[in-house]
Amino acid sequence: MDPLSERDDALRLLAAEAERARAGSGRLVLLRGATGTGRTALLRAAAQQASGRGMRVLRARCTPEDRGTDWGVARQLFGEEADFLQDTPTAPSHTPAAHAPVAHAPVAHAHTQAEPGPTPAERRRTRGALLWRLLETYAGRTPLFVAVDDVHAADPSSRRWLTEAARLVDGLPVLLVVTERSQYDIDPAAPGLAHGLSPAFVHTHTLAPLSADAATGLVRAAFPQAAPDRVADCVRAGAGNPLLLRALLHDLSSWNADDGSALPAALPDTCAALYPGAYPDVVSWWLAGAGQATARVARCLAVLESAESDAVAARPPAADGADPARDWCPGYCPDERRDTQARIAARMAQADPDRVMGWLTAMTRLGLLRRGEDGLHRYAHPLLRDAVLSGWTSGRRREAHRTAAEELMGEGAPAGVVAGHLFHGSAVAEPWAVDVLVEAAGEEVRAGRPRCAVAYLRRALDEPMAPVRRATVLIQLGSLECAAHPSGGLARLAQAVRLPGESRDRVQAMVALATALARSGETGAALRMLREEEQRLAGRPGLVRTLRAVAVLMSDATPTRCARSTRRPCPSPRGTARTCWTRPGGCWPCGTARRPG
Secondary structure (H helix, E strand, O other): OOOOOOOHHHHHHHHHHHHHHHOOOOEEEEEEEOOOOOHHHHHHHHHHHHHHOOOEEEEEEOOHHHHHOOOHHHHHHHHHHHHHHOOOOOOOOOOOHHHOOOOOOOOOOOOOOOOOOOOHHHHHHHHHHHHHHHHHHHHHHOOEEEEEEOHHHOOHHHHHHHHHHHHHHHHOOEEEEEEEEOOOOOOOOOOOOOOOOOOOOEEEEEOOOOOHHHHHHHHHHHOOOOOHHHHHHHHHHHOOOHHHHHHHHHHHHOOOOOOOOOOOOOOOOOHHHOOOOHHHHHHHHHHHHHOHHHHHHHHHHHHHHHHHHHHHHHOOOOOOOOOOOOOOOOOOOHHHHHHHHHHHHHHHHOOOHHHHHHHHHHHHHHOOEEEOOOOOEEEOOHHHHHHHHOOOOHHHHHHHHHHHHHHHHHHOOOHHHHHHHHHHOOOOOOHHHHHHHHHHHHHHHHOOOHHHHHHHHHHHOOOOOOHHHHHHHHHHHHHHHHHHOOOOOHHHHHHHHHOOOOHHHHHHHHHHHHHHHHHOOOHHHHHHHHHHHHHHOOOOHHHHHHHHHHHHHHHHOOOOOOOOOEEEEEEOOOOOEEEEEEEOOEEEOOOOOOOOO
8 A cells, every 4th residue: 555645746845945955955844744644754865865875864753752761863863973953961070181270389279269150051952063063074974865754753852953943954965854843722832843933944745635537546456356445445444644544544444354455344333343453543643642632632522523424313204304403503504504513512522613613614624524504513434433432431431421411401402402412421510411301202102113212211211300300291291201111210200109299299190000001911010009199099080080081991891802802701800791802811900719610
């Protein structure tokens, strides 16, 4: 796989600058680009190209660990010949014999203090001058190609010396080629190496993301027999980032145990299905280099999008093809919804909303995000979103969903949208959370999606609430569960009956439980329970009438005949003969035990 796809223009530029340096007119070339755009690979290829043209190559690579060590770049470039950069005592270690003091001679002005040594600034200038002389010595022997990778991670002394060398190198056969990370982050980056340099001293070249055609070519090179839709899926997951796309193709090649030349039937939506896991590792490295603030915003955006994705999966499109989750973000136009999205993500991550807006725009330009027709920014592929979220524990995700629910509630989002985040989030411990979940459950029932309603009501039970309110939720949940399975919600309804509360609330729970028992074939037990409750409420005639009416309806209900049922007379609980559908072991609806014979 070619690591330098669409980098021919940069190589031609470096070749021309190398020829100019060999002629005695050096310059600084600054290669800038976002994480994963191939700066290191390009620098390596340029160094090989210069070496083939007779230039001596000096290399240095900066890491964040080098920032605490002065002159790290120079030590890598010049090796042992830069030993003078080590810290040395201010006084000489020995004194020539001709100038040694006589032991018995009186010391004049013994009270005079020693002269102060050079200041740090003076020592830095001295060392910089010695390094410059060393560079001139090297350049006097053969033209030089000085390659410094990731200069943004260099120590201050090395950066200062490189800037000073860029102003003087135009008279030497020296080409300085430096790579620098250039990416919009939430926390503003420090000034770059070219800050303060005249354009006459530096030639800056920015590496662009891969085009769709170039990314398609890379996928085709790795999997020649792949179907067009599978290739397009890989291009989306690669997000125009060469390093990310190569990592994905490396992981996918391990799916085929034979030769790795076939793509899987479908690209997974979770990184847990990838092995050996190079793709999520690259995403983690990108987030680590971007800083904690950017990583928080990226993951908060993934949390918002994951709830939207779950809503789409749970709510299939309507008959007219409308998207059931198109209105998850409040706003009357695409730009307003984009602003709301950025504002909510900023509050979730405790970041500057203006910086978040700029970050969304920059990541869309790089290809990691895509902006839909509704104005919202989303990750280029669900696999990329999952890789971003994989760095957070389940506890951090629940907290993010809870914060998202609070922010969306404040923005006036629909109840179903807020409930989607509450379902995945930790407890809010506010009355509005239960109200939203119950309201969303009602909407799901009316839309013919009882499973979603059951999920919301179960989540509502995790919130603290008064016994009366809890009984109401239990009744609704138990009734829905009984509708799915005859005995599925009996435990919920029985719990609602046992909760403390007013008699009217208890009767409501009792009626729901009796109805569920009757539907499950336990009509006799339901009638006995109603009669016992009727005796307990002898002093409440209104509630007694309600219980009797329910009992009459249960007794008069017409059963559905089954293959094993027979129509035969049986004694009524009130002593009058009537005809019921009898079954082995009893009859429905009165519940009288069947007599032998």
